[in-house]
Amino acid sequence: MSQRLDTAAAAAMLANADRIHILTHASPDGDTLGCGFALCRALRQLGKQAQVLCPDAVPAKFSYMLLPDQDFEPAFYCSVDVASPHLLGRYEPLAEKVVLAIDHHANRTDFGENLLLKDYGAAAMLIFELLQEMAVTIDADIAACLYTGLSTDTGCFKYTNTSPLTHRMAAQLMELGAPAGMINREMFDTKSRARLALEREALASMQFAFGDRCAVMALPLSVQQAVGADEGDMDGIAPLPRQIEGVWVGITLREKESGTYKVSVRTDEHIDAAAVCARLGGGGHARAAGCTVTASLTDATAQLLDAVVAVVPEIAL
């Protein structure tokens, strides 16, 4: 069981550390990368050796956060926004070496010798507090990383995980030089031609169950290849089914490799998305969770509908 630390204790621990590897989760998003690179920049500013370890390639749209690599023998492992060892992907074996896990997922799988956890909308809010505690100078580059985390994990301040504190931190980060307009345009308002075609196909694939309370969208490999969509084009497509009027639960099945679907479940207040995904070996938040299912598209869909009805029997009434 991890030892819980407060922000000051975590700051003190990092102040005494050096040669630090910062682990992000696989299929990296703006929050895990924003946390990783903000912390890495801060640690380097303090004269330490630090390096972000991301299990997968960083999508091009996040390239403004990147730093030159530093080559050193790590003496301290820290994870940011990683809710479970298996989310470390190819770095999963490093989970047992993690001395400090920094996370905002309330129902995480415990790992890490020490844990800094607050139920914030974005893990980057925690890093912002941590860097202030460490007396780091938050320059425009660090502010850009942190703002990216805040903005992407809250759907640009749209989701219910946005608090007054999220807004106040966003205001501070803008004043510290975060180029909010550029970041949000990149994250939310830029679509490739391939993405456009992908959305058209995704909308056409939409099917409904339980009297239209459940919407299911499928993105088979064949469609992804036909429109020429890459990893980055997939980002932010998962929320679409849940946005339809009257839908309690929206499910997106995206074929990652032949016969294996990465599933995203988004819900309204009727259904706990994490509970649905837990039944299939996944997890996440109450309104947004995920799992991986290896099956035909028909079987995978059936397994998900079974999981939904097991969690909320009244959806089928």
Add this chain to the structure above:
Amino acid sequence: MSQRLDTAAAAAMLANADRIHILTHASPDGDTLGCGFALCRALRQLGKQAQVLCPDAVPAKFSYMLLPDQDFEPAFYCSVDVASPHLLGRYEPLAEKVVLAIDHHANRTDFGENLLLKDYGAAAMLIFELLQEMAVTIDADIAACLYTGLSTDTGCFKYTNTSPLTHRMAAQLMELGAPAGMINREMFDTKSRARLALEREALASMQFAFGDRCAVMALPLSVQQAVGADEGDMDGIAPLPRQIEGVWVGITLREKESGTYKVSVRTDEHIDAAAVCARLGGGGHARAAGCTVTASLTDATAQLLDAVVAVVPEIAL
């Protein structure tokens, strides 16, 4: 020429007024309605008679803002978020009676005896300051109206018109009871089945000009009718063309009545959208503007491309 007032002077003017009609613009959006109903609630709280006059029907998604009608002979006309008399629609004749215009459009068509104008992202930010000046108690209902204005006019804090002040006001309004999650879900995350079909058709209609720097999307009446889309389903569809990678200017032509197109122009930093629309008798902001064109779809599109190239000749190079 209107006399410019500061917030305190505008507050004093309203404090001395009674039997107040508040004019919103036609095709009402969240900002004009948020301003209108926040101000109306505040004036009634101060014991005055006040009524919002909206030239068009209020879309159902804004129904949480509505108030019971009050029937009285108006003695004071005020406009909120109305950039030009013709945007008053069927109430355009009342423009000359407006004693106080409250607006945030820097290049507006002058009208109104007095003018309270600040270049804020949302007119609701002005109303928030005004109500604080008037010592109104900002209850949860007023906060909901104001938050709606802030959120809708800034694309949920996504557009470059969002400032640190916008975020700080959003934080305050949440603390005053604005149900931000519900409002944003209604405004940004709820799509009817008709809207879904409309988006599919709109994406399929997308055409490109000037080496893909200009994207044009058309929504003819026939398509709107085929998918069963109503006024509310059109909302927020205009930004789509500009979101495509590499696009400087996105144009949406929506047929309002046979042969008349309501045109929305969205641009990046290369092009002044207001300048493009001004050439066709319209206006607006630098990044988002509009006009109305009566012509066939082909001719209307040609007129718009001509206007674009007249404003930014280098787009055709």
